[in-house]
Amino acid sequence: MTTPSAPPAPNAPFGSVFASTMVVAGWSDGEWEEPRLGPVEPFSLHPATHVLHYGSACFEGLKAHRGTDGVVRVFRLDAHVRRMRTSAEILMLPVPPAEMLTRMVLDVVAACLDEVPAAPGSLYLRPTLIGTVPNIGAAAVPSTRALLYVIASPVGDYFAGGVRPLKLALETVRPRTTPQFGMVKSGANYVMALGPTMRAKQELGADQVLFAPGGIIQETGAANFLMIDPHHVITPALNEAFLHGVTRDSVLTLAADLGYEVDQRDKLTVDDLVDWASHNDAEAALSGTAAVLAAVGTLVLDGEELAVGTGGVGDHTLRLRKALTDLHIGETDDPHGWLTPVTSG
Numbered sequence: 001m002t003t004p005s006a007p008p009a010p011n012a013p014f015g016s017v018f019a020s021t022m023v024v025a026g027w028s029d030g031e032w033e034e035p036r037l038g039p040v041e042p043f044s045l046h047p048a049t050h051v052l053h054y055g056s057a058c059f060e061g062l063k064a065h066r067g068t069d070g071v072v073r074v075f076r077l078d079a080h081v082r083r084m085r086t087s088a089e090i091l092m093l094p095v096p097p098a099e100m101l102t103r104m105v106l107d108v109v110a111a112c113l114d115e116v117p118a119a120p121g122s123l124y125l126r127p128t129l130i131g132t133v134p135n136i137g138a139a140a141v142p143s144t145r146a147l148l149y150v151i152a153s154p155v156g157d158y159f160a161g162g163v164r165p166l167k168l169a170l171e172t173v174r175p176r177t178t179p180q181f182g183m184v185k186s187g188a189n190y191v192m193a194l195g196p197t198m199r200a201k202q203e204l205g206a207d208q209v210l211f212a213p214g215g216i217i218q219e220t221g222a223a224n225f226l227m228i229d230p231h232h233v234i235t236p237a238l239n240e241a242f243l244h245g246v247t248r249d250s251v252l253t254l255a256a257d258l259g260y261e262v263d264q265r266d267k268l269t270v271d272d273l274v275d276w277a278s279h280n281d282a283e284a285a286l287s288g289t290a291a292v293l294a295a296v297g298t299l300v301l302d303g304e305e306l307a308v309g310t311g312g313v314g315d316h317t318l319r320l321r322k323a324l325t326d327l328h329i330g331e332t333d334d335p336h337g338w339l340t341p342v343t344s345g
């Protein structure tokens with residue numbers, strides 16, 4: 001059952017359609033302004049603005065889901081607020097107070113309530129923080145002005161073609177990004193993965209690249225990596241080199257709840273993966289707010305294609321994905337207190 005006003009997810013690429021309202025708060029002289037809700041419209045920025053030259057930017061990606069009971073709930077808001085504060089601190093940007101950022105996200109969702117699509121669509125939320133001082137000399141000093149805003153985008157699937165087994169090219173030399181900044185959710189990390197990803201798409205027909213410098217698995221350009229079988233979920237243990245995914249954490253928690261043995265390895269290697277992939281019941285998946293839990297069917301290593309297990313969308317990947325998406329839409333209990341319901345006004 002969906003409410004009569006629930007729109008379907010737009011038939012447009014993920015993130016290319018925007019909800020009507022955003023919220024903005026400036027920061028200068030060490031103070032945050034009162035956040036202002038208003039229509040989504042372009043900003044005017046001086047060409048010398050800090051973020052345009054020195055990359056002083058971080059963001060978050062989280063979702064509001066419309067439940068089968070019609071109620072809209074934000075998933076793991078606390079965890080995303082925490083991670084954005086960590087990103088801001090590492091990038092020497094002002095750290096937004098948790099209560100203010102939480103309120104900004106909830107206010108945008110409340111203002112866009114009628115624009116939250118019915119499941120499997122959702123409203124993707126993008127809190128963003130940028131350094132705005134107009135000073136091209138400020139290369140070695142933090143921006144003394146900043147802008148925090150939250151925009152929203154009604155979305156469907158991130159990977160075109162819905163639930164299908166993805167093809168991953170293994171990159172065993174280059175890291176995804178600068179190792180000690182991999183855990184920061186900053187645009188620079190994504191653009192660094194872009195060149196290898198585009199080449200792998202064009203040359204190998206791959207959907208994504210799994211970065212594994214020196215044979216040690218990190219993540220893909222936009223999602224964490226997991227190996228799954230009927231009894232185990234195995235993934236690299238957290239370190240500074242890759243994003244500490246909230247969906248990764250959610251899937252690992254739900255997997256443990258369902259009785260899978262969760263193994264976070266300090267060094268998960270390409271050799272481990274190739275050996276794993278050769279077993280019939282092996283599965284692999286990508287996790288992320290955008291990706292949800294997307295099955296991996298094929299690996300490409302040194303130009304050779306290897307199937308993961310049977311090469312299809314694995315039953316246990318689907319089981320874990322359903323555990324997550326059922327929770328998103330209020331179809332199951334929320335034992336970990338991950339959902340924040342939002343009402344209008």
Ligand code: COI
Nearest residue numbers: 061062222288289290291
């Ligand atoms: C997310 O999953 O929220 C991300 O930030 C990935 C992005 C490339 C859409």
